[in-house]
Structure formats: C-alpha cells, structure tokens
Amino acid sequence: MSRFSLYKTTRWKRSRLDHLSREPICRYCRQMGFVNDGSLTAAGERQSNPKRRFLVVDHIVPHRGDLALFWDQANWQTLCPDHHDIVKQREEVRGFSNARGPDGWPLDPHHPANR
Ligand SMILES: [Zn+2]
Numbered sequence: 020m021s022r023f024s025l026y027k028t029t030r031w032k033r034s035r036l037d038h039l040s041r042e043p044i045c046r047y048c049r050q051m052g053f054v055n056d057g058s059l060t061a062a063g064e065r066q067s068n069p070k071r072r073f074l075v076v077d078h079i080v081p082h083r084g085d086l087a088l089f090w091d092q093a094n095w096q097t098l099c100p101d102h103h104d105i106v107k108q109r110e111e112v113r114g115f116s117n118a119r120g121p122d123g124w125p126l127d128p129h130h131p132a133n134r
Pocket residue numbers: 045046047048055060061098099101102
C-alpha cells in the first residue's frame with residue numbers, strides 16, 4: 020500500500036474526524052493567540068479563498084510510510100492550510116522536523132541530534 024493510499028482508508032477518515040473533534044483549531048494559530056477553526060488565514064484574517072477553509076490533521080514527525088508513526092495519534096496535530104504549507108516547506112528544505120517532545124528532545128529520527 021502506498022503512503023498516499025493510507026489517507027483513503029476508512030480507518031484514517033474516521034480517525035481524522037475523531038482527532039478534529041478533540042482538537043478543532045489550528046495548533047500554531049492557538050500558540051499565536053487566536054482561535055482558527057479553519058475559517059482564518061495564519062495571520063488571523065478571514066480566509067477569502069473558500070477552498071482553503073479547512074483543517075489538516077498533520078503528522079508532527081513525517082511518517083514517510085512508517086505505519087507506526089502514521090497511526091500514532093500522539094504524532095498528530097491540527098493545522099490550518101497556511102501553517103501546514105509553512106511547516107512542510109521548512110521540513111522539505113531541512114530534511115527533518117524540528118518538533119520536540121515534552122523532554123525537549125527532537126522527535127524526528129532524521130533530526131541531526133538523533134542520527
Ligand atoms: Zn494556523
């Protein structure tokens with residue numbers, strides 16, 4: 020099964036909705052001090068493009084097809100499309116995620132600290 024067809028499974032669709040009901044706002048927007056349920060841009064302004072009014076369930080550590088990482092709900096966060104694009108672009112440039120666990124240590128096995 021390709022890493023992309025995982026997103027088409029009933030299990031993912033159900034789990035995704037379950038996650039969104041528990042975390043219904045963008046995590047990064049909340050850290051910036053406002054509540055974005057998918058109707059705002061990352062600048063906190065009304066999203067004028069209706070095709071970008073939604074929320075993404077993002078994998079904090081990129082799963083790269085790793086099933087354990089893919090299904091680990093502790094590795095999921097809700098993001099608005101703007102923040103999702105920003106986070107993913109940074110990861111692609113660097114090749115790893117900077118997300119840290121509660122102990123402050125980088126979570127991504129590809130982070131230089133874990134190599
Ligand atoms: Zn956001």
